[in-house]
Amino acid sequence: DSATEGQETVVRYLMDNVMLEDEMFKIGNRPRTITEFRSFNNKNIKLFTKTNAEGKKMIKQRFGRIEDKFFQLIPKALAFKPIDDIKDFVYSYVLDEKEVNIDNLRENVRSYQGLEKTLEGVKNRIEKLSEIECHHKAVVDCIQSDRMYEYFMAQSDLDLTKEQIGVLQDEIRRESYRLEQLNAKCSSMKKELENKEEVRTLLLAELNANSDFQTLEKQKKYLKELQEKEEIQYQEKKRLLESGKKAGQKVSRLLEIPDVDECMKQYDELLHRLKDTEDVVSAQELIDRAIAYKKHMSTKLQRKNLEIQSRLNEIAADLQETERRISNLKQHRFSYPPAVELLMSRVEQELLKIGRMAKPRILCEMLEITDETWRNAVEGYLNTQRFYVLVEPEHFDIALGIYEKLRREKKAYGVGLINSGKLEEYDIAPAGSLATVVESKSIYAKRYVNMVLGKVHMCKRVDELKQYPVSITPNCMRYQNHVASAIRPEIYTTPFIGKNAFKVQYEQALQKKEDLNRQKIECKDRMTHMEVTLQWLEWDDDTDVKYRITIVSELKRTGLEIEKCETEIRNLQQNTTMIEKQIRADEMRKECEELKSHISKSDRESGACELKISNAKDRLVECEDECIHKNELITDIAQKAENEIVFWKKEYEKQTGDKTLEQFRQNFDRRRKANNTTKENADKKMTSAMYDYKTAFDFGAPATLEAYPEYAAVQERLVNSELLNYEEKVRKAKLSAEEEFREQFLSKLQENMKQAQGEFKELNKALKDITFSNERYEFLYLPSKSYGKYYDMIMDDFNVVQGESIFSGLFHENHKEVIDELFSKLALDQDNGIKALDEFTDYRTYMDYDIKITHEDGSYSLYSKVCEEKSGGETQTPFYVTVAASFVQLYNNNIGGEAIGLVMFDEAFNNMDDERIGAVLEFMNRLPLQIVIAAPPDKIQYIGPKMQETLLVLTDDKVSFVEEYRYASGRK
Template sequence: MCLNNWGGINHKVLQFNEYVNLFSGKSGSGKSTVMDAIQVILYGSFSPTFLNKAADDAKNRRSVLSYLRGEQKDGSANRGDCDFCSVIALEIEDTGSHTFTCIGIAFEVRKNDSEIKRFVYFSHSGRMPEPSYVTADGFCYSNNDIKKLVNTRSQSADRRARGDVNRIYASKEAYLGTLYDVILGYIDPNRFITMEKSAIALRMTNGTGQFIRDYMFPKSDSGTIETISEQLDAYRQIREKIEDMRKRIELLKEIKESGQELVNIQSDIVMAETMIRCIDIEDMRAKIQAAEDDKKRIEEEQDRLSEKAEDIAGQQADVQQEYIQVCADLKSSDLGSKKDQLRELEKRSLMLTDNSRQWIKITNGLKAWDEDEVITDYVSNAVLNLIEEIVDGDVTEAKCQELHLKLESIKKDIEDELEDNTSQKNEITKELKEKKRLVDDMKNNRKSYSESLRSARAALQRDLSDRFGEPVKVQVFADMFDVQDEEWKNAIEGRMGRLKFSLITEPRYAHTAAVIFRDMKQFEDVDLINSKAIMDSEPKAMDGSLYEAVDTKEKYVDVCLKRYLGHIIKCRSVDELEQVRDGVTPDCYSYSNFIFRHLKKRDYTTNACIGGRVSKARLAEYEADVERLEKDQIQLMGIISSLKAQRDFECLKGEPEYFVGLSEASDELKAVNSQKNELEEIIRTMENGQYKELKEKKRLLEKNIDALKSAFSLNQQQINEKISQHEKIIGANEQRRAQLDDMLQGYVAREELEKQVQDMLQHSSGASVKSKQREKLIELQGADGNGGRQQSCVETLQTARYRYIKEFPSGQFSGAEKSNKAYEELLEKYEKDYEPAYESEFEEQCKVIYKSLRENVIGTIHGDIKAAKRHAYEINRLLRETNFSDSTYQIKIEPAKNENGQFYDMLMAEELDSKNPDNGGIAGQISFGEDDFYKKYEQKIKLLTDKFMPPRDEDEHLRMQKRKEMEQYADYRNYLSFSMYEQVTDENGRVIRENFVDDMAGRDSGGEGQNPKYVALLAGFAMLYMQQSNRDSKIKLVLLDEAFSKMDQERSAVCLKYARKMDLQLIVCVPDERLQSLIRNVDCVYGFRRHNNQISMMHIDKGDYLKLMEG
């Protein structure tokens, strides 16, 4: 192998032994660099996916371009800043003909290339040129040099390799085609590349069984799918014709049966309707006769009731005359007038009682002015005396008018007082709420900032944090400094005023904050300090200024305090204030701009907020204010409640004469009640005499008159009812006779039917018989004549017709035919003419399909399975001869454990081993026993036939999908299950247990787990190389990186000996610590070292190394 400008190698040639070659070195010494170069040559691929796979390091992803430039982990590169050429090549010896062929790839790399752009795949006969693709000037061959070399070798008289190998390849595909078909001996490239990639890192992700299936037992190549698909397509066409004919016959039979059923139902309907009509006629005649009898009976009852009415009228006249005489006698007595007087007195008594109660209510209302302690203070003694006189009964119109005016005046004064107290209470409530909020904020160490200020601060802080991608704090200026001298605290609070509520940020955020704050127009009452501008102005503080009384930890805040407080001088008198331009005294008397003013008290009391923490003294002051305000609030609420009560007090609204009348009602009531009692006694005496007898007689006469009126009314009612009944009977009979005439129209009497009806009427009533017939009609045609069995049958017939028309729209039917005759004629034609012919053709096609399926599919799979078992037998024989430490491994082939396993018995049937004398004794051909085989496996054969049925749909995706499914069922491996197991024997060599490798995964130690994987891997390569061709010389190469990492010396040695038995050529990478344990079983050793980003390789003499070990 030659490596020119590859990784940390400038120029190196390695020679490999025919059997076991070992690369030894520390991690990162360059072993994988050489292994990756071999893979790039064999795969013809520049993809990074297979490079350095044994490292399994996601962060250490290499590429072919990084190898060419010699890039290192520290970011440097051996050839990073120059243009250069590179060649990697393998020299392959044909051990049968002892000829040599070289294959490789040449690269030209520019320093600014980000991908591989200039390269050529090449191969040539003979050995590598001296000195291994390097020019006389010491430079690596360029692409043109390679082309010249290939051209020279193509014209050379030296012995050439098999085929035309002196070529420059235009594509990767052309290169791989020559490599695998001509040079390596017709090897399957996909299997070879996949197995080599698996061997590099020894990963069998799907299990050992799946690996054995994919790489030790390849898929057979046969044209069975095309053959069987064409025949099945013809089979499907004739089968569809049969199914079409059967479908037509089936649908036409449904139409015929539905039509016959409809005719039967319609006959039953006519019979039932005729029977009901016959019964109705007989019923009508009977009703007419019964009505005539009823009319005669009613006329007799009418005569009797008329006589009774005349008798009652005579009795009424006698009683009425007697009643008139008694009423005249009662009216002539004086009792009536007395009772009228009594009724008038009772009305007068009720009215006076109401007036008396109303006056009592009014006097009680007037007493409230004297009884309420709060209201009494607003009422003068003169008014109270006037109220007392009226309550005692001294009531005149003048006094009522006077009291009303004075009470109205008092109520107005009280309302004014109530309005003042309510206003005062509202102010106290507002102040109390504010004080409570301040106390709550102070107790929770919070400043009582406005909601607008809080919102502005939060919004600005959030936007700044989003803009800078880090937390940015926005502070209130008052929170950033403290007042050290308590004497000047109020003065500082007052002079800072609104400024102390301003927002401030660190200077580095000031400009961005100003930009953001410009769009926050809703916060008109919030200010933002430009801390950056103040820092840049570098203000100075004057001696004796308020700046000396404050302190802060932030430098930019300190500068702001110099700017705002450094010019305000602390003074204690007006004289001192007049000596400065800007000053203030401790009692908050300020002088500025030649103006004296008192600082707003609210700024240094309620709105005081300077400092990191609240003042305990101020908290105590606010708590005392809260307690005082709560007491004042309670007191005012009591006064307001009492003042509001006067609104319900009596003030004599109304006319004075009305109140005078109410006050006299009590005395008048006593006089009226006395008169009423005397009159009641007189009436009671009169009623106990002759008047009582007349009154009783009148009551009895009234009762008798009422009874006669009721009797006469009842008798007259009965007469009217009889008249009405008589008229109704006459009218009804006339209608019945008209109905009977209508019933008889078109009715033809049928003696047989009428006799049947008469027989039925002897056992049941007409209504019962009709009910049964109507139930039958409802069942047949529904309650409205458009349903029932008839409608269902019509719908069934129509559905059957439409189903046939839908299935076969090209016919001559519309579905609205009145008769089924055309359908029935077509059915008869199909049954006699077409069906037998199609059935015969179908039977012939089935025979052809069965024969083809058995020969092209079942027989082929049968032979492939037997061949696979023979291969497995050969491998197992070799495995039995090799004892892997204390383990012996075997490969096992069984029927598939999935749904495909159901076909195994059929595919391995003894009938398939029969030989046909005409075909040279080839197994799997048909000669006899076909009927027995088909009968035995009929269901499985039909099921397998469906699997190979070609798709009818023309969609390319569906065809490809079905093609893949058919290829799976044509692949003998899908009917088998592959596995490897560890064979456990007793002391006599008898097998007592089989431990399957995939089942033991995770339970064995590392070495025991790797052992069977290497057994399967090496056996798979042996199978691959044995099956490739019949050539004497065959490729035997296996690449193993980080091999036998978990296996001990004994197991590793057995694996290497096993590889020799398999006649394989190994290139194995191991760390230095494994060299001593493996060197006795290898043929060629290279030691790898890396120094200053350069890889060196030294060939180690095995004999010298063993002597060194013995020494």
């Protein structure tokens, strides 16, 4: 249409069922104006539009509400282009571009990865704070140990003072008793002196007055007193000998014990000559030593008795545990550390709660040793790692959460939880390594063993060990970090690996039960023997002997006095002469002088005893004052220690049980110094870790022990709040990303790819029975060589299974590399990343395309290999076949009833022979299409018979016109 300035320049009209005639556009030879045109054709014009977009919309509606692709295919069909690149050709003519909107997916992936980075940051902070916590715990433990050592030193100092008090009290008692004996002896001698002086005085008086009778009477009276005294002393000696006999019987039994103290042998000799003992002081000192020895041995035996009783309790507990172990082994179940069994139980319960049938396993139960020569080496090197808990990769986070909860509840420590999802690189056991003799039906268990034992080289001889960084011999000599060390046999003596381990452990448990019962009997026998020995160590009779032994010498002196008195009486009764009395008086004088000398000596000894007693009492007062102050110090320490004082006291009793207090103080003085060194080192490490944390995270608290609560508060907040918060956010973001990935990427791409494959199948079905110059065509659509892994992932049926995560389990294991690569690209913002994503979201990317050309003899060739060798006609055939199929696909996708089915070719088939032209037209006539072909006249004989109508376009000078071409009576 044309118009004047300011009006529409282009208008498109829709007319239905109207043939174009000249009068529609002209009046005579003059073109109609727009107004005239619209007026004349008003009845036939159904629509008219003013823009290209409206025009296209009008045509699409009229042609059956077809897609925009029509406007791309029409010019491509008109402009024939040889097929040089099969993929470009398929993209242009066969498969439509279908948009997969991944904006939400990209946003979810970015959010997920961003949150994951934030979570990693939180975990990194927690890790550094945990390091600080570890060092702080070491410092606090050292401080706590120092407090305990301070208590030990203070208590031992007090006990030493108490021992000194005991020694002083014994000295005071001993010297007091000696003083008492000396005073008694002195008193006796003074009385004897008094009697002798009185007798001498009487003798002198007799000599002066000759009064013998008075003297005789006094001597008789004195004799009677002495005899009464002797009887009392005799009864005392009798009781002494009875106590000595009882004490002797006990000492005799004690002497049967090997290595008995020498004082007991001396004491036994004393008891055998008890009635003849003269040196009372030495005898009493010997008895004191014997009593002290008995007390010491009794205390030692009582402590030993308590130890045996404690051992009996341990044996009873061991027997109970062994019985439980035997019961478990009968059911083919090992007994593990309580923390391991607790974690296993909790994880299994949690998995059942969320509907997972998988169970956690313990590593040793999943392994088998193929060479028994190396069993001890494997068992010994793995040690506690044998009891590590193994779960499926998708269950690790669940198990870890449960473990963390148990840790916070202080119920489980030291249990290994294997992250099996991070072990893909350990599929192969290195040759010569300890891992080669261990097998497992579990890929995860085998991978872990390969990781741990793969670095340990097997050496038959010790001299080969240093040739490798980590190595071991069958006898468990291990070499690692340039250090050789022998693994303790108790680690590997009890096997846990392999089916035979149950049998061995069962036999060991039975043997242990037998040994424990034997030990139980032995302990009871020892307790019985010690109870008898404790009776022999009783010292009541010894104490009685000690305090009665003086009676022997006293009785002897009394006997001598009686003899002297009797002699005096006899002499007086003989009516001796005055000369004899004079001699007797002189003898009495000498005896009195001798007694005075003894009394003087006894007084000096008593003075020395009194001085010793006074000095000992002074020192005793000082020690008692020290005890008060030291007790106050210990009371202060105990109040600060609170509940720990109970443990400290038990530990103190244990440590001082088998050594002297001096030895104990020396040992713990060294320990305290070593503990201070350890504390200083731990404090330095803690401070360094605090500085690192402050620098890394711009934390304001000082790097000191006093500031630790601020670090602990941050750790508590991170662990109990932010970590859980971000883990939940990551989980939700992961679920969102997974849902988008599944629904908007995997499912839609799979749907598009399956639809494309269906279209190719339909196209191949149409081509199946048509021969093009002795050739048949078939379109091939194969997984892309470049994107084969992506193809496998997209077409994997697992991605449409509901209730399973694509980030775990078999799907993730099979396609982890592809998922990680794709998610990395989804997170990119650069132009290159967006271009790459366009390619990744195009379902056509994941297939390679070709045309299989089957020849008459049954052989075939691929178009991509021979396209450069083919003639023009041979390359045109696939073009027309594919274009026609593309139009069929276009019109089949319409939503407005029957589509027009229009296809137009310009200068069609110009290089094709008649056979190929006929085959192509036969193929097209089978399709629901209206074909319009423009071709040169020389092709009419090949094309015309296959068409419903043929028109000739002719020109005469400047005039073009069209004539219908008909066939009449079999001729043109």
